[in-house]
Amino acid sequence: MLFRRCLCIIFLTLASISSLFASSYGTIFSETRTDFRDESIYFVMTTRFYDGDASNNTQCWDGQSYNVGDPAWRGDFKGLIEKLDYIKAMGFTAVWITPIVENASGYDYHGYHASNFSKVDHRYESDDVAFEDLVNAVHSKGMKIILDIVINHTGNFGESNLCPLFKRDWDADQSNIDDCMVPLNASEGGLLPSNYSDLESGKQYAARLSKMKNTPDENGQKQNYDSHNYWHHYAQFNWDETNRWWGQIAGDCVDLNTENPAVYNYLVQCYTTFIAMGVDGFRIDTGGHIPRLSFNKAFIPAFKAAAEQYKAKRGGFPFYMYAEVCARYSSIWYREHPNLSPLYYTWKESQEYDWDDNPESWNTIVALEGDKCDTHTNHKSVQATATADLDNKEAQPISNNAFLNGNDYHTPDYSKASGLNVIDFTVHHNFVDISSAWNVANKDNDKYYNDATWNVVYVDSHDYAPNGAPEDKRYSKGTTAWAENLCLMYTFRGIPCVYYGSEIEFKAGSTIDKGPNIPLKESGRAYYGGYIKGSINVNDFADYSNASGNIAQTLNHPLAKHIQRLSQIRMAVPALRKGQYSKDNCSGSYAFKRRYVDINTDSYALVCISGGATFSNIPNGTYIDAVTGDTKVVSNNSLTASCSGSGNLRVYVLNTNKTNAPGKVGVDGKFIYGSSSVNIPMPTWDGSEEELIEEPENPEDPDEPTVDPTRHEGEQIVFFEKPNSWGSQVNAYVYYKNGSTVQINGAWPGNKMTSLGNNVYSYLFPEGTIGNPSDWYIIFNSGSQQTKGDPGFICKNGAYYTVDGEDHIVPLSPVGINSVSENSPKVYATNRNIYIENADDENIMIATIDGRILYSGKQTIIPVSNSGIYIVKIGEATTKVLIK
Secondary structure (H helix, E strand, O other): OHHHHHHHHHHHHHHHHHHHHHOOHHHHHHHHOOOHHHOOEEEEOHHHOOOOOHHHOEOOOOOOOOOOOOOOEOOOHHHHHHOHHHHHHHOOOEEEEOOOEEEOOOOOOOOOOEEEEEEEOHHHOEOOEOHHHHHHHHHHOOOEEEEEEOOOEEOOOOEOOOEOOEEEOOOOOOOOHHHHEEEOEHHHOOOEOOOHHHOOHHHHHHHHHHHHHOOOOOOOOOOOOOOOOOEOOOOOOOOOOHHHHOOOOEOOEEEEOOOOHHHHHHHHHHHHHHHHHOOOEEEEOOHHHOOHHHHHHHHHHHHHHHHHHOHHHHOOOOOEEEEOOOOOOOOOOHHHOHHHOHHHHHEOOOOOOOOOOOOOOOOOOOOOOOOOOOOOHHHHHHHHHHHHOOOOHHHOOOOOOOEOEOOEOOOOOOOOEOOOEEEOHHHHHHOOOHHHHHHHOOHHHHOOOOOHHHOEEOOOOOOOOOOOOOOOEOOOOOHHHHHHHHHHHHHOOOEEEEEOOHHHOOOOOOEOOOHHHOOHHHOOOOOOHHHHOOEEEEEEOOEEEEEEOHHHHHHOOHHHHHHHHHHHHHHHOHHHHHOEEEOOOEEEEEEEEEEEEOOOOEEEEEEEEEEEEEEEOOOOEEEEEOOOOOEEEEOOOEEEEOOOOOOOEEEEEEOOOOOOOOOOOOOOOOOOOOOOOOOOOOOOOOOOOOOOOOOOOOOOOOOOOOOOOOEOOOOOEEEEEOOOOOOOOOEEEEEEEEOEEEEOOOOOOOEEOEEEEOOEEEEEOOOOOOOOHHHOEEEEEEOOEEOOOOOOEEOOOOEEEEOOEEEEEOOEOOOOOOOOOOOOOEEEEEOOEEEEEOOOOOOEEEEEOOOOEEEEEOOOEEEOOOOEEEEEEEOOEEEEEEEO
């Protein structure tokens, strides 16, 4: 009998242990996963993530000399499928990927320059992997997929079904525009002139754009080519005014007429194809350049209807949509204009506006460039919202959907919600550190969102970093700052989103994007695949074993381990995922309380980050910390949590009738710990993490224009003539010694120099470079080769160097070309325009330093898009000009 009792006790104990494991964070998560606030998002640029099929690799038409060995189109669907286990091992439950439809532009690897919305771009696919295979693979991992879509614009090469200008030859070399893009003239069902291929590049652009938005064509004539008004024809706009809703934001982003039923019906039809495949949501690009009325009248209802029709493909889960309403501004109201602010898009209209759904209703309107189409019903209604909601902040609706009523959760009122959520640009812009983000994420601001718990929250992205980080570079404020920011992202209101590589501070401090003017491998969009080579067995989210190779090292980075622990804690506590919040009666550090209640769940949590806190007027009961397992029985409505260390936190969870506290979740690490920090060594990768596919062999592009070394008044510039044996990328490393080494232009190997042709390179010091060049030393280098070091050559402004040292000083160039007589041609630049005087009807050619011809003709004012050095040829005379 005693033996049987002991046996029963053993069996009961084992059953209890089994029950404990069954209640792990993974089980809690699966049982309480009801809407998209439960997810955490990993954002990847598909082409820059992982290469699963080398046969579809290709360069873009532009920037090829910068990207030898690193084709811009490198990652693909097959590679992403191979590395879903890595994303899941990190703890992410959803993946957001960049747009997938066919693209056409000089630099289109990112997917935002559509040429055919109805088809997937072949460069992502493999013989055995299509997009639907990726969707199915994501779902097989228990994950969700967000598809980035563009409805605001196309590229400038037409659109196959709205304005056919080219036939794409997918069997040709995709890196050669002349091979793969076959112009279509009228006899071939297109709109381009028969002599298109013989036109200069500037006139080619004019020919294309005129067919899309009625701008002057290749002959300088305006005609009603876009007779259906598929694109907006308005020419000028301001980022800070409502005319950004119908203005063209960039040369490669031709603004679609989103108020035209023929256009939005076509876009909805195309994107419904992907909803039918099972995508779980859309991230909508450039949403702030589309009127909210167009979303509320056209896109949101149609996408919601399609999502309902195909919900079985998502396992019945709700479809989620969020828009990029870019607002690089520190306060909640962008430039004090409500209808240009992200929060505005989370609401339905406050009054009824007329709307015409007839797809032929625009066909009778003739609008040449500059016309707003003011006569159409839909545009008049949009214009009315532009006026009504531009400055009237007091009239904007407010909501308490995100806030607790004391300690109590209340049912949110979504009757006025638009159904569209947003990226939290206010928090993003302020996320230089946790303190700045904390100060703007509060009740006074969040009441203007319909429900801020649905906001997507991130620190940096493929476009921007927070203000002061600085904005144009990947976040580089250090690992501890990252750890604190992530703690807030994973426990406070909103859906956390992490840009690929941030888990190891990949490319921290690198310029995020400068188009084809810098190598991708030096940018914030560099290829990541080398860091995640290897194998892994994944048991659940943030639970893996048997990792090997570089992927094992990457997953063991202190910040990566931090994200894994935060993921586990967030999954274990429903309140952290979708709870309402309050900062009231929470004294101390970054302290708050959250609660979520539904028919099966009552989850209540007290959180403090980077310091302790006292929580007053809270429910009595038993609280267990998810970080340490510490138990506190509260009987006086007050709890004090001790917490030390930046990036550490405490999450005291109340045992309720419906939901027990999970106990300690995960293991201690460098930032999140109980009594002491755990030392986690930095990764030791195998050296192949940033390897190129091939090494460049030809140091010079034979088509690269040759520019004589010149310098201008006010410039700090040096020149170097490299040996033939050196590679094509040459760097200049500049420093001086003042007890220790002070680096003038960054760590070794310094900055990339600009090729001028004939093995000659220049390095122009940025404006604001401080110091006395005569005290500096300079070392030129290329890979393993360099000029003499310790200390190097003395740096002199305007000096021309060889491997033997200074050769001569390049004299200051006179104003003009080859002559300083009063009537000689003169070139100068300001405000992103190049001005030519005294050209005497000579042909003018403008080219980039890497040989791309931007303009050829006889205009004397030529706009350019980017800063940098440009080659200017007037007749037979050549010079260069600097755009700052």
